[in-house]
Amino acid sequence: MSPEKRLAHYGDYSLEAAAARILERHRDRIRTRKPHVAVAKLAKIIEATLKLSNRLGFQAMSLRDLAEAAGLSMGGLYSYFDGKETLLVMILGEVSSAAEDLLAAAPEEVRDDPAAHLRWLIEMHILLSEAMQPFFVFAYMEAKSFPAPARKRAIASEAATEAIFARVLSDGAARGVFRVDDPHFAAALIKPLLQDWYVKRPKHARRGMSAEAYALGVSDFVLKALGAG
Amino acid sequence: MSPEKRLAHYGDYSLEAAAARILERHRDRIRTRKPHVAVAKLAKIIEATLKLSNRLGFQAMSLRDLAEAAGLSMGGLYSYFDGKETLLVMILGEVSSAAEDLLAAAPEEVRDDPAAHLRWLIEMHILLSEAMQPFFVFAYMEAKSFPAPARKRAIASEAATEAIFARVLSDGAARGVFRVDDPHFAAALIKPLLQDWYVKRPKHARRGMSAEAYALGVSDFVLKALGAG
DNA sequence: TAATAAATCGAGCGCTCGCTCGATTTTTAT
DNA sequence: ATAAAAATCGAGCGAGCGCTCGATTTATTA
Structure with missing residues (x-):
């Protein structure tokens, strides 16, 4: 598909x-x-x-x-x-609600497999940011000029995304699938890899890379780093 | 020290x-x-x-x-x-020249060991961005509003940095130290990990992380992903 | 088709911006 | 102490900004 x-x-x-x-x-x-x-x-x-x-x-x-x-x-x-x-504020709200809703909607069949779940999260986040690329770039670049309430929401939204990743990582660690000391730190390292896709899109496009290929490359990179490659 | x-x-x-x-x-x-x-x-x-x-x-x-x-x-x-x-333009020029000069100055004793060289590059880039944090944040956040010539220089400078990393990676791959298919892609994944330190510094600081600790964590993460952990 | 409501228009208001330049103060040299 | 040079000052300029509101056009309804 x-x-x-x-x-x-x-x-x-x-x-x-x-x-x-x-x-x-x-x-x-x-x-x-x-x-x-x-x-x-x-x-x-x-x-x-x-x-x-x-x-x-x-x-x-x-x-x-x-x-x-x-x-x-x-x-x-x-x-x-x-x-x-x-x-x-209108545009920002749309970005964070889209990301939050999607990442919380992992299907049953991946929830029980930490490695599959992690791959699903990475791939879906990248596909979403590809589908809504201008929205994501906007939210990222203008974050510093948000009015205070919107800024708080943005930070909370980012923390929520990171928490979803951290949960999957610590779940996987508990089951012996991942070797990771600090799930929060590892989650914090995954986030910029996802953001790089839309922030530096022209650079990646110049190298002929598609969203799927990027998602696959990041998944492989991360899983190897977690000792599950 | x-x-x-x-x-x-x-x-x-x-x-x-x-x-x-x-x-x-x-x-x-x-x-x-x-x-x-x-x-x-x-x-x-x-x-x-x-x-x-x-x-x-x-x-x-x-x-x-x-x-x-x-x-x-x-x-x-x-x-x-x-x-x-x-x-x-004044501020931008100082950032790119500082980064270029430093990363090209790897000491003799690490040049012959790809893993040590990679660790050195990661650590020094993070320490530099820590020492010049406001400069780096400025250059990163204002990049889109650079006048055309300065923007070209910034892109060239970023490409040069990435090329240094890619060279070490492919050197290490040739010597069997790293397992990596596409050195340029791997280098492209390392860059956002370095940038995240200064772009999201408040978040890391809130978790009590120092520049050294972050550099060590990133080095370990990357080396494991490259099969050299 | 006439009357009403909805949607759009754009000149004008007050304000702040980047920038200039003759006046003024501070430093140096004699 | 005095003159010359260097450094700084800040009111004022034209331009463009976000925003308003009565006039006007377009769509709906009777």
Whole structure:
């Protein structure tokens, strides 16, 4: 099965689906009433925000440029958010909820096998970040300029992801599958390997590497480091 | 020997020494003539720039705030650079030249032992990024907003670092010390582990981890993954 | 088709930004 | 002590920013 299909089993990670979820999550702040209009425009706004932000940063993106790229006027934008910061929070929320929901959804058949579970977590995280690449890059690069509450959520979300990995590692250690002294430290080392896929995507693409191939390479590398290769 | 002393054998990575090198590199753009005055002020300017930028980003730092933090006036700043962008380039140049010079300076006794050489590279890179932490965080986080020429240099510098690692890996593979299919890919996986130390320093510090301990943990992890643990 | 509601528009407001430059202070040399 | 040189100052400039709101266009309903 193609990696896209595998991922699709767990959720719809298209731009439109993300826009729909964001609309639902922020219905009270968005003035446009008719959902199909709102979802379509919101998708264009978010697409343009990611495109412009990931080039020079969110701060450097002017709302005038955004309006033009999204096909709206300055005033029109403000039917969809009540301030530039809200736009940032909307995108961030979508990233962390997508990651949290997916990683907690490991199927029955891998939960009992630590090595398979670890491979599943690594592969799914990479496939998700591939499907939502601009979202992930945005969340990673703009993390330092989050408003305080959003920053707290982001840190909590990252800690939750790491805890899932740490649990599988210590479970595997207890069963004698992994040789690992400090599961939390090992989990902390896996995280940047996952992030590197989307943060440095151009570099990997230049070497002709696909998301699947990267996921496989990281899994092998990690499992060998854990003495289960 | 303490890690600071070990590192000190290869160069002076204090703020003042960095300021002196930056002054020399940009003498033509800096109006202040007397070196001891210029180095002292430049050190304060760079220290303040790193402090303010690493909080909310370089773009978000205003030159008025910088002037106050550095103990100068708006006009006074412009004796030390001819524009905000030059300030960014000054700091970036210092980071990449420090990393390039250090990693190329491996002592004789480790060059002949791939495992020892790899450990040396990992440890020294981490110790350097610890000694110059704000510089490294700055270069990493602001990379996307570099002007085109500086961005090219940064990419080239990163590629050079990775090439050094790849060379040691393939050398070790040829000698049967490492089991590794693709040295370039393995080198690409090591880099984010080094970066994670300074990018996520608060998280590691919260867990009571020192630079030495982190370096040792990463070395062990990597060597095991390479079948040399 | 006329009336109502929904969605969009864009000039204008107050503000802060990077940057300049003549005035001023501080240091050095005579 | 005085003149010359070096270093610093800070009010002011034009530009672009996020954001507002009455006017206008588009869609819906009667």
